[in-house]
Amino acid sequence: MFLAFVITLPLIIVLLYIIKQGVTQVNWHFLTNVPAPVGETGGGISNALLGSLIIVAMSSIVAIPVGILTGIYLSENPHTRLAYYSGLCVDILQGVPSIVVGIVVYFWIVKPLGTFSAISGSIALAIMMLPIVIRSTEQTLRLLPPSLKEAALSLGVPYHRVILKVIVPCGFAGILSGIMLSIARIIGETAPLLFTAFGNPYLSYAITKPMETLPHLIYTYATSPYDDWHNLAWGASFILLMFVLLLNIFTKLITRKWNIQL
Amino acid sequence: MLLLVVGILITLIIESLPSIKSLGIGFLWGKVWDPVQNIYGAYPFLIGTLLTSFIALIISIPFSYAISIYLGEYNPKGWLSNLLKNTIELIAAVPSIIYGFWGLFVLVPIIRSFEMKIHVAPYGIGVFTSSLILAVMIIPYAASLGITLIRMVPSPLKEGAYALGATRFEVIRSVIMPYTRSGLFAGVLLSLGRALGETMAVTMLIGNTSAVANTIKDAIFGPGNTMASVIANEFTEADHTVYLSALIELGLVLFFVTVIINLIGKRIITKFTNS
Numbered sequence: 001m002f003l004a005f006v007i008t009l010p011l012i013i014v015l016l017y018i019i020k021q022g023v024t025q026v027n028w029h030f031l032t033n034v035p036a037p038v039g040e041t042g043g044g045i046s047n048a049l050l051g052s053l054i055i056v057a058m059s060s061i062v063a064i065p066v067g068i069l070t071g072i073y074l075s076e077n078p079h080t081r082l083a084y085y086s087g088l089c090v091d092i093l094q095g096v097p098s099i100v101v102g103i104v105v106y107f108w109i110v111k112p113l114g115t116f117s118a119i120s121g122s123i124a125l126a127i128m129m130l131p132i133v134i135r136s137t138e139q140t141l142r143l144l145p146p147s148l149k150e151a152a153l154s155l156g157v158p159y160h161r162v163i164l165k166v167i168v169p170c171g172f173a174g175i176l177s178g179i180m181l182s183i184a185r186i187i188g189e190t191a192p193l194l195f196t197a198f199g200n201p202y203l204s205y206a207i208t209k210p211m212e213t214l215p216h217l218i219y220t221y222a223t224s225p226y227d228d229w230h231n232l233a234w235g236a237s238f239i240l241l242m243f244v245l246l247l248n249i250f251t252k253l254i255t256r257k258w259n260i261q262l
Numbered sequence: 263m264l265l266l267v268v269g270i271l272i273t274l275i276i277e278s279l280p281s282i283k284s285l286g287i288g289f290l291w292g293k294v295w296d297p298v299q300n301i302y303g304a305y306p307f308l309i310g311t312l313l314t315s316f317i318a319l320i321i322s323i324p325f326s327y328a329i330s331i332y333l334g335e336y337n338p339k340g341w342l343s344n345l346l347k348n349t350i351e352l353i354a355a356v357p358s359i360i361y362g363f364w365g366l367f368v369l370v371p372i373i374r375s376f377e378m379k380i381h382v383a384p385y386g387i388g389v390f391t392s393s394l395i396l397a398v399m400i401i402p403y404a405a406s407l408g409i410t411l412i413r414m415v416p417s418p419l420k421e422g423a424y425a426l427g428a429t430r431f432e433v434i435r436s437v438i439m440p441y442t443r444s445g446l447f448a449g450v451l452l453s454l455g456r457a458l459g460e461t462m463a464v465t466m467l468i469g470n471t472s473a474v475a476n477t478i479k480d481a482i483f484g485p486g487n488t489m490a491s492v493i494a495n496e497f498t499e500a501d502h503t504v505y506l507s508a509l510i511e512l513g514l515v516l517f518f519v520t521v522i523i524n525l526i527g528k529r530i531i532t533k534f535t536n537s
Contacts, residue, residue: 008349010398091266095524097459188357193462215359232288248355
């Protein structure tokens with residue numbers, strides 16, 4: 001029982017420390033400027049904020065539709081051979097270390113294109129995101145009472161309309177919370193981005209060029225020897241941590257309100 | 263999905279072929295990793311990965327068991343238990359890079375002064391520091407699974423034991439523990455799979471040296487390297503084919519190990535929840 005409380009200490013300590021170090025860094029200037037070169041004070045993390053936003057948005061566009069469709073398929077046809085192997089693959093994919101995903105995407109996309117790019121980063125993140133979306137969609141839809149579907153079918157509604165108009169809306173909150181959890185998970189991923197999005201000290205909108213992201217900025221600046229850069233990294237950590245924790249708490253509230261078991 | 267997984271596997275194998283061909287199976291226990299001389303041996307990284315993961319497991323098991331038993335049996339309802347459970351889940355949500363950053367600036371000085379006291383070389387960074395952070399990161403996985411499993415113990419079993427005059431501790435020891443043993447073991451396996459593949463926090467804290475330590479003390483408190491961290495550090499610097507593909511072969515090994523561990527863990531859980 002004592003041990004159970006001790007374990008909450010790391011979270012509280014990390015949280016307080018990051019807030020203490022980070023909150024003084026964050027102001028409007030910090031959010032809207034690119035990092036300053038060594039020796040100059042000031043500078044911000046706008047490039048990383050924008051980069052994270054673009055990359056996560058792109059990976060969501062790829063992963064969410066595919067994930068939801070696969071999830072619907074798995075929950076509708078749980079006993080086919082294809083579903084069995086797909087389920088197995090989802091399990092495997094969930095266990096793949098993120099760094100390995102980075103390597104693979106490097107060979108799939110970075111090498112043929114000849115340059116590190118934001119696209120490759122978002123594909124790596126999409127691969128990490130897929131299993132979470134699939135599993136949460138599948139599990140939510142499985143919990144729906146079959147009578148709902150049967151009632152709709154008995155009214156003569158075609159099968160695809162049943163899925164679109166009955167199944168998906170009923171499980172919507174569960175699917176949504178799965179999506180939010182997966183976003184909270186991938187926005188903090190660094191390892192797959194090391195060899196794909198790579199990082200970029202300037203503000204960049206080009207998705208075929210290297211792009212900075214929050215976790216990567218923290219990594220490069222935290223391991224640098226300069227105090228100014230450490231401060232930048234603390235500020236960035238503060239923003240990243242707040243975003244991730246708020247997204248998680250928000251998801252919790254949704255699932256509690258809609259009474260969903262994930 | 264199938265395509266994706268098979269594709270990942272094939273890419274890894276094809277790209278690591280040059281090193282498999284030129285280095286053979288001896289790659290796995292070659293003790294020297296020296297890219298300048300073109301000598302590659304994975305032994306230091308295998309040892310590093312195993313050492314960090316197992317130390318982390320040993321540290322984390324008492325905590326995760328305590329949490330599972332406390333929240334599963336002693337205090338399953340109420341605001342305190344809800345608060346604790348949600349906090350534990352939030353621990354899992356913190357990005358690993360932030361643990362690494364925090365560990366580098368807060369944990370490392372603490373460990374350094376600790377190492378001075380027990381008279382080992384005060385690096386601060388090293389295998390032990392990474393294991394500590396890893397332990398914090400993997401506790402939530404084993405714990406949240408453990409809570410679910412302990413709550414699934416059928417109440418007739420527990421009530422029967424209570425009716426025979428067993429104390430709460432005896433019920434936990436002789437009814438709940440045996441009943442959930444395989445499930446708790448699976449939770450440990452899943453957190454092991456997570457610890458093996460963890461990259462960023464470990465890369466920042468382990469010190470990144472490819473030398474093999476001579477004494478046990480050095481191996482635990484000195485700097486080291488894991489498979490994931492060496493890939494993260496050297497992948498973009500690898501300048502010739504064999505070097506690069508040796509790194510990818512490490513990735514391949516990592517892929518197989520984590521996948522197998524994960525699948526075994528998942529199998530056990532499915533079996534447990536179905537029976």
